[in-house]
Amino acid sequence: MSIRLMIADDDLLISESLKIILGMDDDFEIVACVENGLEAVKICMxxxxDIALLDVRMPIMNGVEATRLITQKTNTKVLILTTFDEDEYICDAISNGAKGYLLKNNSPDKIKNAIRxxxxxxxxxxxxxLEKIKTGLNTTVDNEIDKSNFTKRELDIMQCIADGLSNKEISGELFISEGTVKNYITSILNKTGLKHRTQIAIYFLKGGRL
Incomplete structure (x- = not known):
């Protein structure tokens, strides 16, 4: 079954190019192309x-606000696809529920793989x-995160996620199975009320805040 996509970008050249490139792949079906965040929210509702590809800077409603509404009101997953990598956009988009953040200069194959x-x-x-997030946040975990809320292993897992490690890499680093890693991540999500691992990384790096 094809992955149903919606593209939101006020640059028509970009959106049409994405529509053509992604539409040529049998894995994807383009539901709509829109020019602002408000239209994106309406389409998703x-x-x-399945997945909304959102630019950040758009008229009427930007991609960060659209992300918040889409993730609150629908089951659509949001992939931010933009030329802008300012810290405020990154943290706000992920805090609002975006599950992916890529720059537009990535190859079509990388964008397709991210969607999958x-x-x-x-x-x-x-x-x-991820490096911008890590270098841009001037908090330290030792001073600010409340370690009493987590086991030592959960803190180890959070550190690994913040370092950008995959579940497989965490498994090798901590000498535990991937299934055990997933169980720890589920426990962390339940304790924090977060939705996905990228939010865990920011939560950890910001000393227990998102």
Whole structure:
């Protein structure tokens, strides 16, 4: 079954290019292309959209606010696809529920793979974006996170996620199975009320805040 996509970008050249590139792949079905965040929200509320590709800066409603409404009101997953990598956009978009954040200069194959990753229930944040999050936050976990809320192993898992490690890499780093890693991540999500691992990374790096 094809992954149903919605593209929101006020640059028609970009949106049409994405529509053509993604539409040529049998894995994807383009539901709609829109030019602002408000239209994106309406499409996701009225159509079955698996993944919404949102730009950040758009008229009427930006991609960050659209992300908040889409994730609150629908089951659509949001992938931010933008040229902007300012810290405020990154943190706000992820805080609002975006499960992926990529820059537009990525190859079509990387964008396609990111979409498939989100559809499989995982999150994707480009390395350069994760590095900006890590270097831009001037808090330290030792001083600010309340360690009493978590086991030592959960804190280890959170550190690994913040370092950008995959579940498989965490498994190798901590000498535990991938299934055990997933169980710890589920426990962390339940304790924090967060929705996915990328939010865990920011929560950890910001000393217990998102």
């Amino acid at each position: 009225n159509e079955k959209v 990753t989100l559809q499989d229930g995982n999150s994707v944040v480009q390395d350069v974006i």
